[in-house]
Amino acid sequence: MIYTAIDTFYLTDEQLKNSPSRKDGLDEATEKTLRIYGCDLIQESGILLRLYPFSYVVPQAVMATGQVLFQRFYCKKSFARFNVKRVAASCVWLASKLEESPRKARHVLIVFHRMECRREGLPIEHLEPHANQLDKLFT
Numbered sequence: 588m589i590y591t592a593i594d595t596f597y598l599t600d601e602q603l604k605n606s607p608s609r610k611d612g613l614d615e616a617t618e619k620t621l622r623i624y625g626c627d628l629i630q631e632s633g634i635l636l637r638l639y640p641f642s643y644v645v646p647q648a649v650m651a652t653g654q655v656l657f658q659r660f661y662c663k664k665s666f667a668r669f670n671v672k673r674v675a676a677s678c679v680w681l682a683s684k685l686e687e688s689p690r691k692a693r694h695v696l697i698v699f700h701r702m703e704c705r706r707e708g709l710p711i712e713h714l715e716p717h718a719n720q721l722d723k724l725f726t
Contacts, residue, residue: 598662611667621666622658628675628702629653629682635698636679638688653682672699 608618633650656678660669676699683690697714704711 602662606662607665608661608667611665613666618666621671622661625657625661625671625675626654628672628699629657629679631702632676632679632695632698635702636683636690636694638679638683638686638690649679649682649686649688652686653678656682672703675699 606618608621609615613621630650633653638649653675657675660674660678676695680690680692680695683695700714701711703709
């Protein structure tokens with residue numbers, strides 16, 4: 588029998604109910620909340636990074652691609668083992684490359700850092716590009 592990429596594209600109900608996150612002890616409500624939170628981060632960061640180069644054609648292409656990458660990643664990996672913010676930032680960076688609207692990884696990290704500061708009510712500090720601050724993000 589020949590298998591193609593489309594054969595593994597869709598998930599069965601059984602696979603959805605027994606996701607890696609559920610196997611690690613996360614309940615359905617928590618997993619759903621984390622999925623929504625990650626997609627929200629991707630959407631907001633895409634707006635802040637101005638990832639809509641052809642707004643008259645497909646304004647949401649980069650953000651939608653990032654969200655699909657995010658959802659597909661967590662179909663195979665657990666929320667308990669991989670940080671949601673790191674994965675969301677990685678998906679934004681990768682989606683910007685895939686949709687031919689590239690952004691530097693440094694710019695993506697700075698935007699995610701500012702979003703985190705704003706959401707937590709912390710003062711927004713300037714990140715030095717070669718300092719250890721970038722290494723400490725999302726820990």
